[in-house]
Amino acid sequence: MRLPSRVKFQELLASERAAYPVSVHDPISARIAHSLGHEVGIMGGSLVSAVLLAAPDVTLITLTELAEHVLRTTRSAPMSLIVDADHGYGNAVNCMRTVQELEAAGAAAMTLEDTVLPRPFRQGKGQELISADEMVSKLRAAVSARRDPEFALVGRTSALQVCGEEEAMERIRRYAATGVDALMVLGVKDYAHMKRLHQHAGLPLLIGYVPPACDDLEKLAQCGVRIALRGHFSFFVALQSLYETMEHLKAGLSPDELKPKMASAAVRKLIFRDDEYERWQAEYLS
Amino acid sequence: MRLPSRVKFQELLASERAAYPVSVHDPISARIAHSLGHEVGIMGGSLVSAVLLAAPDVTLITLTELAEHVLRTTRSAPMSLIVDADHGYGNAVNCMRTVQELEAAGAAAMTLEDTVLPRPFRQGKGQELISADEMVSKLRAAVSARRDPEFALVGRTSALQVCGEEEAMERIRRYAATGVDALMVLGVKDYAHMKRLHQHAGLPLLIGYVPPACDDLEKLAQCGVRIALRGHFSFFVALQSLYETMEHLKAGLSPDELKPKMASAAVRKLIFRDDEYERWQAEYLS
Amino acid sequence: MRLPSRVKFQELLASERAAYPVSVHDPISARIAHSLGHEVGIMGGSLVSAVLLAAPDVTLITLTELAEHVLRTTRSAPMSLIVDADHGYGNAVNCMRTVQELEAAGAAAMTLEDTVLPRPFRQGKGQELISADEMVSKLRAAVSARRDPEFALVGRTSALQVCGEEEAMERIRRYAATGVDALMVLGVKDYAHMKRLHQHAGLPLLIGYVPPACDDLEKLAQCGVRIALRGHFSFFVALQSLYETMEHLKAGLSPDELKPKMASAAVRKLIFRDDEYERWQAEYLS
Amino acid sequence: MRLPSRVKFQELLASERAAYPVSVHDPISARIAHSLGHEVGIMGGSLVSAVLLAAPDVTLITLTELAEHVLRTTRSAPMSLIVDADHGYGNAVNCMRTVQELEAAGAAAMTLEDTVLPRPFRQGKGQELISADEMVSKLRAAVSARRDPEFALVGRTSALQVCGEEEAMERIRRYAATGVDALMVLGVKDYAHMKRLHQHAGLPLLIGYVPPACDDLEKLAQCGVRIALRGHFSFFVALQSLYETMEHLKAGLSPDELKPKMASAAVRKLIFRDDEYERWQAEYLS
Secondary structure, rough: OOHHHHHHHHHHOOOOOOOOOOEEEOOEEEEEEEEOOOOEEEEOOHHHHHHHHHHOOOOOOHHHHHHHHHHHHHHHHHOEEEEEEOOOOOOOHHHHHHHHHHHHHOEEEEEEOOOOOOOOOOOOOOOOEEOOOHHHHHHHHHHHHHHOOOOOEEEEEEEHHOHHHHHHHHHHHHHHHHHHEEEOOOOOOOOOHHHHHHHOOOOEEEOOOOOOOOOOHHHHHHEEEEEEEOOOOHHHHHHHHHHHHHHHHHOOOOOHHHHHHHHOHHHHHHHHHHHHHHHHHHOOOO | OOOHHHHHHHHHHHOOEOOOEOOOOOHHHHHHHHHHOOOOOEHHHHHHHHHHHHHOOOOOOHHHHHHHHHHHHHOOOOEEEEOOOOOOOOOOOHHHHHHHHHHHHOOOEEEEEOOOOOOOOOOOOOOEEEEEEHHHHHHHHHHOOOOOOOOEEEEEOOOOHHHOOHHHHHHHHHOOOOOOEEEEOOOOOOOOHHHHHHHHHHHOOOEEOOOOOOOHHHHHHHHOOOEEEOOHHHHHHHHHHHHHHHHHHHOOOOOOHHHHHHHHHHHHHHHOOOHHHHHHHHHHOO | OHHHHHHHHHHHOOOOOEOOOEEOOOOHHHHHHHOOOOEEEEEHHHHHHHHHOOOOOOOOOHHHHHHHHHHHHHHOOOOOEEEEOOOEEEEEEEEHHHHHHHHHOOOOEEEEEEOOOOOOOOOOOOOEEEOOOHHHHHHHHHHHOOOOOOOOEEEEHHHHOOOOOHHHHHHHHHHHHHOEEEEEEEOOHHHHHHHHHHHHOOOOOOOOOOOOOOHHHHHHHHEEEEEEEEHHHHHHHHHHHHHHHHHHHEEEEEOOHHHHHHHOOHHHHHHHHHHHHHHHHHHHOO | OHHHHHHHHHHHHHOOEOOOOEEEHHHHHHHHHOOOOOEEEEEOHHHHHHHHOOOOOOOOOOOOHHHHHHHHHHHHHHOEEEEOOOOOOOHHHHHHHHHHHHHHHHOOEEEEEOOOOOOOOOOOOOOEOOOOOHHHHHHHHHHHOOOOOOOOEEEEEOOHHHHOHHHHHHHHHHHOOOOEEEEEOOOOOOOOHHHHHHHHHHEEEEEOOOOOOOHHHHHHOOOOEEOOOOHHHHHHHHHHHHHHHHHHOOOOOOOHHHHHOOOHHHHHHHOOOOOHHHHHHHHHOO
């Protein structure tokens, strides 16, 4: 059974288009995003850590709790979900299990990155990368562990930020040769830079940050970019609302003033699919 | 090891005070609530269904996924959490497991209700209740399964709404005699009514809804009410924010306009305890 | 992506053959069964309750813990696994979720039964069945919730044992018309009986018990039986070994005497696939 | 609420006795062990990997799936369980979460070891250890994360096998000063060696292997040993039984021959506590 969310994501990678993915952090946000017509979502590791543990992004979550969260999320809405799988939760053999778990959880794509995680003892300033040899092995292991060829594997690299242009280009070339479907590159500078990286890699690009004055999707697409991340706006706006509301209540102010800000019955119905459940209840319980 | 969150909740039950609990639906909301000084939270089954499944409140969640969610939540913040355990997830023996699971998950209290759940095949209009005999057995089973005597068990009844005053009084009397710590009553009318119920039960009361013109905590306290639920404001305000933000992004509007609405770095730091993690990293990783 | 384990099970249903499924209770037993060439496994609810909770078969396990256990098991070995889903964990809408979960967990088939579960308050002697109308609705709901048409849904009935032949035949006829792939019937008497049931249902049969003198797979196949359960031998033999070994150790006897009874290095290697992991380590870690 | 299983384990550590722990790998084995009167169990990482993943011991399991397995196991029987927590699932901050999770799961004790895990890319022959500084930080972090002072933390070292006697003694001295309750030492040679290690550490010892001719519990106790591991006999005997039974069935031999080897009704009743459930059903369901 082909997963439409994967088919569509592969079509996007193969297309000449670029898209801003919406930041999705849980089943409800996926449901809303999908209801509104967003086609691609990205689930960042930092938000999963926030949602599951109320912790900062310090590689505390486990692969299995991530996978359960992804399963809940993909079941909630059939949109294409790119899951941030950090470093693959260990060595290359752990990466193989990571691929298995996230594939079974219904993700459309997952990223594997070349940073050393979790933070090593007595790390110097700034991030450290694993060797290019090790990253190549991890990506090859990941490719070999995939069962659904439409589940997209994305190599992610911070090499431009950590190693400089030359080594980054070498890493990109080698990662691209492992059989992954796309590369996610952090630290791109401008359209020309992206175009060069894309031609060098020979693969579709995801970019982790949109450089200033590069927010034209058509131009991004022409440079080989298919996915351009812009940040986790919806999560942090909702977080602020939650905070302010609880602050309001703690201050002893009336709940009545909050009512106009609450999701209306119509919005709730849309999000939680009341109609669908009522239809099922009518059909199968009466 | 005594759990401070349970000690405090038992103190509240034994006090002459009443409190509005804050509605808590996940680890982040618990963290915020606790940071702001809210002392008691309540986790409604409807919100757990929303958060975990993006589904309406139709008894779809399982006991174990509830328990995992409660564990994450109580670990996130040491506030007193009252967990809505619906009907105890089955018969009286299932109730025993429910007590075990939610006690292990760190809840301060749990409610068990007398409605027939999940919705039975060809239910008539309105809710149905299990027999008073069955509910008494479920509460007795729950009491027998508790290991920490400070974990509060609350019998919850919809009898006033379903069976009329007389049978409700009889049920309340019998439920109160099972050894539970408190009763949660739906359908109270006014202060006098609450006072009568309280004297009849001889137990602290939780009320599931604050009747109009009964929102004076001192007067509620004098009627034996210790916990007065007012609704899930913060969840639904945050939900609306999430919805509007995604709608904004879908409409192609600029993320820049969203920035002022996002949680500030200071608020994020407070919520996700960045300082604490930085301190640990400084202490143990360097 | 079609699941070979489902394709093969559907082929078996469509064939003229009958098979004894092996009783599988966890990832290790599935791995062993598959290594030895068993083609179909059945995971009984009673064994899942034993393995996860060390409890008897009293409907204590939750749908999600069953689903996680099934996922581990199907990942351990690509054999066809028939999962006992009891009553579908609630009403017809719960059955829909049950189908979703077990389908996502990789089962080849699941059974849904018409007994009232968990045991109701003040049940009379013997089992009770839900009404035929309700069971038909549950099966129709299950069929509608399936996404992979090769995931086999099996209606299971105890009607022969509880309601007598006439009502049983009526139930079987109605269950068969819901769109399920097969029926599992408890209480069959002999070949002629099975043949009559099969012709009446117009569907492949699973039988929950092999009547004396009916253990000829060819004859069973001619009567429409495709799967004939024989009991959980391997689990209970291993259980006895575990018990005796711990008893031996408790008695202070020497571990040396146990050594000849332990799985040899060769058997362990086979079961835990050491070679495969060593190959991966050689390929991706060196 | 003090956990009796922790109280007893602390008493054992403070005593002049030594015990052979029974190897416990899941809820059933804990139930049997406890029923037979075994006082302390140890749950090895290798067996958890086998039970949950049917995989060899290559650090594939996640902290959360270990914790869930431990919770099921400690709930099944109130015996003292020592859990092998490998390297603490990451850096020192991950160790803090590991302590939290296993404490919440009801373990009586956990071990943290100084080997580099999972296996690093291009590891040389043999194991590698993290630096003594890092291990000291991990143990200090673990001690700081503990909430129940009776939850025993055990530092485990392979230094004798990897670094030679001198560095091992230095590590043992430093680990012992972190506030852990005991040390588990691999590679002890004889009674004199153990006694020297014990006096050097000033803490109770666990040994991971009983040297030949050192199997006298009294003498071990005099050398400061409180727990002496002997291997996973019961698991591997039961595994062999499982294998042989499935082989027998695959060969088409009769199940009848297996019946004498199966756990009797009486043994099953004992293990699954049928009497207790029947009593509860009688008390609360009728």
